[in-house]
Amino acid sequence: xxxxxxxxxxxxxxxxxxxxxxxxxxxxxxxxxxxxxxxxxxxxxxxxxxxxxxxxxxxxxxxxxxxxxxxxxxxxxxxxxxxxxxxxxxxxxxxxxxxxxxxxxxxxxxxxxxxxxxxxxxxxxxxxxxxxxxxxxxxxxxxxxxxxxxxxxxxxxxxxxxxxxxxxxxxxxxxxxxxxxxxxxxxxxxxxxxxxxxxxxxxxxxxxxxxxxxxxxxxxxxxxxxxxxxxxxxxxxxxxxxxxxxxxxxxxxxxxxxxxxxxxxxxxxxxxxxxxxxxxxxxxxxxxxxxxxxxxxxxxxxxxxxxxxxxxxxxxxxxx
Amino acid sequence: xxxxxxxxxxxxxxxxxxxxxxxxxxxxxxxxxxxxxxxxxxxxxxxxxxxxxxxxxxxxxxxxxxxxxxxxxxxxxxxxxxxxxxxxxxxxxxxxxxxxxxxxxxxxxxxxxxxxxxxxxxxxxxxxxxxxxxxxxxxxxxxxxxxxxxxxxxxxxxxxxxxxxxxxxxxxxxxxxxxxxxxxxxxxxxxxxxxxxxxxxxxxxxxxxxxxxxxxxxxxxxxxxxxxxxxxxxxxxxxxxxxxxxxxxxxxxxxxxxxxxxxxxxxxxxxxxxxxxxxxxxxxxxxxxxxxxxxxxxxxxxxxxxxxxxxxxxxxxxxx
Numbered sequence: 001x002x003x004x005x006x007x008x009x010x011x012x013x014x015x016x017x018x019x020x021x022x023x024x025x026x027x028x029x030x031x032x033x034x035x036x037x038x039x040x041x042x043x044x045x046x047x048x049x050x051x052x053x054x055x056x057x058x059x060x061x062x063x064x065x066x067x068x069x070x071x072x073x074x075x076x077x078x079x080x081x082x083x084x085x086x087x088x089x090x091x092x093x094x095x096x097x098x099x100x101x102x103x104x105x106x107x108x109x110x111x112x113x114x115x116x117x118x119x120x121x122x123x124x125x126x127x128x129x130x131x132x133x134x135x136x137x138x139x140x141x142x143x144x145x146x147x148x149x150x151x152x153x154x155x156x157x158x159x160x161x162x163x164x165x166x167x168x169x170x171x172x173x174x175x176x177x178x179x180x181x182x183x184x185x186x187x188x189x190x191x192x193x194x195x196x197x198x199x200x201x202x203x204x205x206x207x208x209x210x211x212x213x214x215x216x217x218x219x220x221x222x223x224x225x226x227x228x229x230x231x232x233x234x235x236x237x238x239x240x241x242x243x244x245x246x247x248x249x250x251x252x253x254x255x256x257x258x259x260x261x262x263x264x265x266x267x268x269x270x271x272x273x274x275x276x277x278x279x280x281x282x283x284x285x286x287x288x289x290x291x292x293x294x295x296x297x298x299x300x301x302x303x304x305x306x307x308x309x310x311x312x313x314x315x316x317x318x319x320x
Numbered sequence: 321x322x323x324x325x326x327x328x329x330x331x332x333x334x335x336x337x338x339x340x341x342x343x344x345x346x347x348x349x350x351x352x353x354x355x356x357x358x359x360x361x362x363x364x365x366x367x368x369x370x371x372x373x374x375x376x377x378x379x380x381x382x383x384x385x386x387x388x389x390x391x392x393x394x395x396x397x398x399x400x401x402x403x404x405x406x407x408x409x410x411x412x413x414x415x416x417x418x419x420x421x422x423x424x425x426x427x428x429x430x431x432x433x434x435x436x437x438x439x440x441x442x443x444x445x446x447x448x449x450x451x452x453x454x455x456x457x458x459x460x461x462x463x464x465x466x467x468x469x470x471x472x473x474x475x476x477x478x479x480x481x482x483x484x485x486x487x488x489x490x491x492x493x494x495x496x497x498x499x500x501x502x503x504x505x506x507x508x509x510x511x512x513x514x515x516x517x518x519x520x521x522x523x524x525x526x527x528x529x530x531x532x533x534x535x536x537x538x539x540x541x542x543x544x545x546x547x548x549x550x551x552x553x554x555x556x557x558x559x560x561x562x563x564x565x566x567x568x569x570x571x572x573x574x575x576x577x578x579x580x581x582x583x584x585x586x587x588x589x590x591x592x593x594x595x596x597x598x599x600x601x602x603x604x605x606x607x608x609x610x611x612x613x614x615x616x617x618x619x620x621x622x623x624x625x626x627x628x629x630x631x632x633x634x635x636x637x638x639x640x
Contacts, residue, residue, distance in 0.1 A: 028465050031361070032359045032462050033359075033360040039353075040360070041350050042350060043349055044441050045441050046441045048444075048445050048447075051445065073349040073350050076349065079350070087407065089366060089450065119363070121365050124371060125450065127448050130366075132364075134362075134454040144344060145348050145349075219349055222349075231327075
């Protein structure tokens with residue numbers, strides 16, 4: 001079967017996604033970033049089949065997640081997305097059906113987040129499908145990891161642990177015999193909620209402005225709340241006191257934890273949350289956030305649950 | 321052997337390369353692009369071991385070439401580099417020695433081109449070494465592929481064909497028995513010139529301002545002069561008349577062509593040149609460029625040599 005050349009492939013699948021003048025219809029080797037107000041914030045996250053996603057995940061969701069994890073980084077910095085570049089490394093067995101579904105998934109998010117494709121590069125790889133997204137955003141004030149102050153409260157958006165439990169649920173879809181007991185005891189809609197949150201993160205783009213206005217420090221939770229929070233405290237040269245019982249859980253995650261209390265560590269360290277962790281003045285926390293702790297003068301990070309101190313052997317889930 | 325974690329690896333090898341405030345010492349998930357005058361131009365080229373370079377190429381040259389091919393794209397748009405992001409996918413067998421040499425090569429170019437590391441992402445890949453560079457530059461006037469006008473002269477910087485012949489010479493270093501006759505007849509310094517030009521492109525950053533001032537259309541020559549020129553003419557809806565005999569060759573390439581006249585097609589279509597092809601008013605061509613042809617009203621591209629019309633079955637070397 002004859003396959004399209006790189007140029008044909010770009011013209012057919014990706015040029016329609018380049019809806020901004022600076023992209024010049026993807027007919028050039030470079031793009032011009034649209035001008036705008038505020039800091040131009042940039043982030044880059046790679047996603048590799050077999051490491052960050054399953055090769056048989058739906059192509060449109062693979063594409064959307066590769067973009068969304070970058071938009072999550074931007075939102076946590078207070079930046080509203082303005083465009084992105086896509087590096088696409090295609091393995092030998094790619095098909096036009098795959099690319100069509102992949103581009104469809106991107107198109108939906110490009111519209112939904114107002115974040116056009118600006119350019120990129122397409123190559124073949126003698127290895128797994130490789131995605132490298134560079135995303136741009138504008139922030140009236142860029143919020144860093146450093147900046148937390150003693151007395152700040154610590155908050156997270158949304159719920160924590162769904163992505164980590166969803167990964168287990170997604171693995172069980174592919175290898176049902178390996179499903180853990182707690183997963184078998186969940187209702188089908190609870191399992192599908194977890195899988196959906198693993199496959200389709202919800203970057204908190206709508207909160208980017210609020211983060212920029214109110215947060216003294218912020219980052220997105222991608223490698224596990226415990227480890228990411230430790231990084232933020234280290235960058236700020238502060239410590240924290242936290243209540244694991246205050247960490248917000250979805251009904252599905254709460255049910256799983258009730259069935260198997262041993263899941264608490266996985267929920268708090270598993271990652272793939274793509275929620276925003278932020279430190280702010282207590283008075284500013286009147287948004288849909290959950291206070292989970294406070295920043296303290298020492299550089300110790302102390303997690304408690306029901307008044308007892310917790311310890312986590314590893315603060316993060318090691319993708320690397 | 322214990323290997324450094326992702327965070328340790330970044331702190332040890334890459335944080336020292338992040339010499340600009342916006343990179344925040346690579347301690348955050350995002351960077352702020354430094355403000356500046358003119359268009360902010362961005363380009364992204366991936367490089368995969370076994371496709372774009374040999375896995376046993378010197379690590380410092382692999383790193384430098386991945387950056388330089390992007391700086392070449394910027395220069396051809398009239399943009400002076402201001403910083404870059406590095407996506408690094410490491411295969412299972414990476415070593416700290418490799419990374420140290422890789423970072424050294426980057427450091428030299430960061431200083432030489434004044435182009436600091438702004439951020440990036442490091443992941444493991446169950447496949448070959450994968451590099452994804454996103455480079456930024458500022459252009460007083462961004463020069464596009466489209467824009468060539470009938471009557472413009474067509475020029476290239478430097479010499480053409482060294483990279484394509486250098487690839488053959490590099491292959492022969494790895495498999496001497498396969499060396500073609502013309503290569504055996506070159507002097508050692510001619511062979512090493514070609515290999516060097518293949519491994520170490522010279523992005524024409526110093527000419528970026530001149531391109532911005534004088535070129536009506538420009539692009540870098542990476543996929544072969546014949547095919548790249550055809551793309552520029554197609555984007556401009558113009559044609560061209562060219563003299564293959566006017567295309568500038570290095571002494572080594574000229575000697576190889578004298579030995580084997582059949583190399584002409586490889587020289588003109590082989591790619592890996594990283595020189596700038598540009599169209600400009602004839603009066604502006606008083607810089608170190610070589611006029612190789614002129615833009616015409618029709619959309620035909622006609623190459624001649626010694627007065628006879630040439631045809632090229634394929635206008636580009638297909639990396640893809």
